[in-house]
Amino acid sequence: MRMLHTSDWHVGRTFHGADLLTEQAAALDHLAGLVRDEAVDVVLVAGDIYDRAVPSAEAVRVATTGMRRIREAGAELVLTSGNHDSAARLGAFAEFAAAGGLHLRTTVAGIAEPIVFDGGEASGAPVAVYGIPYLEPETARHALGIDDRGHTAVLTEAMRRVREDLVARAEGTRSIVLAHAFVTGAAACDSERTIAVGGVEQVPGSVFDGVDYVALGHLHGPQVLDEHVRYSGSPLAYSFSEMSQRKSVFLFDVDERGVGEVRRRELPVPRPLATMRGELEELLAAPEHAPHVDSFVSATLTDRVRPVDAMRRLRERFPYAVHLDWEPEGAETTVLRYAEAVRGRSDTEIARGFLEDCRNAPPNDREETLLVAALEAAGKHDPGQDGEQR
Incomplete structure (x- = not known):
């Protein structure tokens, strides 16, 4: 029996505000193609099918279409709920879905009720797949009837x-466990929601x-903790901290001897990520950035004065720029408490100082006129400060 381990689809998630449904649909289509090309029997999805407990109608459409295509390609699916999912919503109609080859494990009561697959004539060994949904400790311990916390x-x-x-099953039964957790020794990244308690x-x-293979979900980078304890990671990058990751899934066979060689299959990158640093005019003209015009871009501007309308201008060259920081070269950063920052200063001085702090330059004549007009309208302007500050 051949299995494919994937997790953390996060259907419906955006990338710094950019819609990813098209990319997510393409990723699920690729999984269906892998199922067909590799003759996969079962696809394991270890939680976080959706990015929200109440996904949008479009996200549900993308996810269900992807599952249908995987099923049509010849594989059954076993899904567990993650910390982003609503276990109750995901598990609705589980008994009916199982008849169509979609097996949902989203409840504490179902932890010890595996989906048992016939290993076939070639192996003769049944394969029991146990799905452990994400267990919120305080809620789960009551459902499990234990006193210990965590x-x-x-x-x-x-x-x-x-x-x-x-132990109660037939001798030779092979065992697969799906779990959504943070296992010690694994590496996290910026796009995972903390589950700290x-x-x-x-x-x-x-x-x-004590089991043959543990298909883990929650962490977005593919990683091997032990030969048969692995995170497949997410099929797409959801933060710039994942830029160096090679997104992948794990493919393995199970027979009467257990789990055979686990093979990694890298996934396509629908839109690469790029980071860049420099003055705005340099980024807009430098030829070395030409390969990134179709990438999701995170830029750090080093201009001494904060450029006006920087994101709009950046997107003229990099239409998929999604994140912008400003770190002026050579600027000294002094952190003051609010009381220290305003002590002995008039409202006019405080407003001017705020503007200068925001962009590392004093207000120009037009901005000064608007600032004075606003303070006068609010009854806060101190005319005695005009000559000194202009």
């Missing part, structure tokens, strides 16, 4: 139930001992 406690109890069920969100990898 992620480690609830996942330890969940895995105890998995092992107990596995009381300051502790990580669980030891030993929690998952």
